[in-house]
Amino acid sequence: MTESHETAVHAEHDHKPHGWRRWVFATNHKDIGTMYLIFSGLMFFLGGAAAMGIRAQLFKSGLELFDPAEFNQLLTMHALMMIFGAVMPAWVGLANWMIPLQIGAPDMALPRLNNLSFWILPFAGALLISAFLVPGGAPAGGWTMYPPLMEQFGASFPMVIFAIHLLGISSILGAINVIVTIMNLRAPGMSLLRMPLFVWTWLITAYLLIAVMPVLAGAVTMLLTDHFFGTSFFNAAGGGDPVLFLHVFWFFGHPEVYILILPAFGVISEIIPTFSRKPLFGYEAMVYATASIAFLSFIVWGHHMFTVGMPVAAQLFFMLSTMLIAVPTGVKVFNWTATMWRGSLSFEPPMLFAVAFLFLFTIGGFSGLMLALVPSDYQYHGTYFVVAHFHYVLVPGAIFAIMGAVYYWLPKWSGRMYDMRLAKWHFWLSAIFVNVLFFPQHFLGLAGMPRRIADYAPQFTDWNMVSSIGGFVFGAAQLLFPYIVWQCVRSGKPVGANKPWEGAHGLEWELPSPAPYHSWQEPPSEAVLAHGAEH
């Protein structure tokens, strides 16, 4: 860091609006990023509360807590809150915080749009949650919203569709901002193939968002007109086809799951080299693998609907294209492994989460490969095997990566170090009990327990109890997370002038910690760029 830059940074330090105006009229990428992360945390705990309700209901055979209709509302809202409220906003929050720091930009390219895309969220979230309060309760058709079932729900049906529209608009605006920023505001010398992988994966994710969120918006709009304006897109009696909704929905839905996981790949690709004290193995291969995964995600949607009676040729096509995804995903896992190989590893909390990601995401990948085989999928489809699979890729996958990212960059954001010992407790409780929670669900699904049922036959009780206990401990362990963050921000030990992680590299570590309110007012020079890339 040059001396002149340091002074410039400090001169700007106090120039920020105070009080509520700072947040309501926020245009600073760091403030907006923080708000996104807080919103995401809130929704994570609300969605988690719904999950605790689900696991309590399923603790044993025989209906104990909720009426089946209420149970279906819980599971629908759990999914919607977690996907659209927790994971996606968390990634946008991290993008806001990190992309400008990592590419040497002064802010996001469209700061006012950024404000809008965040402030849509609390309203959309409130609308979504208030669906519980209207007569008839929240929609109970699953987050997949298949018609005609979805159309049987009363006042909450249009509310949830409107909430999804808002959440979708917010994501699209966020994605536009990310693309425009990355395309136009990179520091001189920061060519595309010098960008950190978190930026790369987010660029690709943003294109996925642009390409599929409008499809979801179209699908739910058609659902709405079917219900209120007499169209028959998905109504067989009027010449439509319910399966058409499935096709449109999953054309959105599969890229959506990569929207949730690609930025995680980026985060893991930042953390593992840092704590291996070694550059990422196969940087270019990682970029191309991410792009291939994104491309393939558009042509595999049929694997969500192998049992709806598609032509055999279509089933074969979707099986083969799905299996193909294993190749670039494998490349990524191998590259991460090779990065650790002959490194000099240490296990601070971000690395612990990254290593757990590596193992557990891979398990989810293997069950995904099994699910790709159509004949086997005829047995797996709609069972707890599928539930286990996607929770393995989303909880120890996406969510562990988000937590790893927070533990990794929190010292950069706050200038303070969190309580490592507590963070390790948080990690070990999470990593152990996430397996107690989800691993038995593989058994349940194989043994024949369908997903989304409010009550089950007694022979499934034993493993469900194990799973529920895992769920309760996992859920309780997450309460440590906001406490650790709060304690760090309030009274953590200042990290001072040194990098908190000796192996860290990249432009963000060329800035002081905490990162100044206005950073990279002048683009970093080639020397700073080169210094940041050095190990």
Added chain:
Amino acid sequence: MRRKGGRGDRAAERAEEGPGRCARLGKGAGIVSLAAAMAGAVPAFASGWDLLNMPRGVTNVSTRIYSLHMMAFWVCVVLAALVFGVMIWSLLFHRKARGAVPDVTMVHNTKVEIVWTTIPVLILVGMAIPAARLLVRINNNTDSEVSIRVNGFQWGWQYQYLGTNVSIVSKLSQSSDAASMLDSGTNPRSVPHYLLSVDHPLVVPVGEKVRLLITSVDVIHSWWVPDLGVKRSAIPGFINEASFTIDPSKPGVYRGQCADLCGRGHAYMPIVVHAVSPAAFQTWLKQQESAGKQVSTGEPAPPAAST
């Protein structure tokens, strides 16, 4: 149904599936095999801890699906052992605490990268070939001997034996229904086949190819019996085909559930299939044809409820 407090005006339990229905068969040739099937079916669910894997099932297809599943499983186990082995090796021996020095020159290696791209492709091809073969085999629904139209509704199944006037409405058995109420006070373990028993099961012959024409009158359901290796969505306005041939040496009772969220009663629409000898099946069918007219005719579903 199934709200707090239960009903209270429930009449005494009617005959469950099974024994009651058996008795009505009279002195058919199939009574022996049916009774044997009943007896054999009861201890099928003992403890939950040993429910770990997919059932092998009783059709050629279900057995082949099981083999494919196990093949894929072992491939994954071997790959996992290799990949996790390397990771664990690094975690143990390449630690800073052990004084490991990072090899910072290791940034990429084209040869290795080609190898770990090619080998997975070959493994995948090896898995795709048997899967594709089996897929084509499963979707061959021709040459069936018995055709049954399956009609899903909220919440139960209606079965229409094509070419006859026999039609069965199959709903959750009353003992399960009563025990499933909130605060019913009944231990589900005391109810035989809780949530997996129906009032009128589907009866099919063993050794003959049975073709199902599956549809729905309201929302999307999914007809699934793991032991038969059949799962197909029931979609309103469209008809899906599926077929199975039960091993002639394996008459018995096979149970399944709806596999697609279909509303409030999704957990409460089980499927029970009685597989009997062809002779017993014919006897049963004739009896149903003559007696069935007043019992249960083709009227399928009650109208969809609003939640």
Added chain:
Amino acid sequence: MSPTDSARSAAPELSARQRRGIRRTTWAVSLLALAVYFGYMIVTFMQMHR
């Protein structure tokens, strides 16, 4: 101090080329999103009236 200060203080740093780039990319990506939305609706509508 105006609440949109951050945007304003950032703006003067941007070159004319960057501003043009931002404008063009924003238009292109926004139109892409709209095209996907209406494209999908139209295709589905045609499918319905096959």
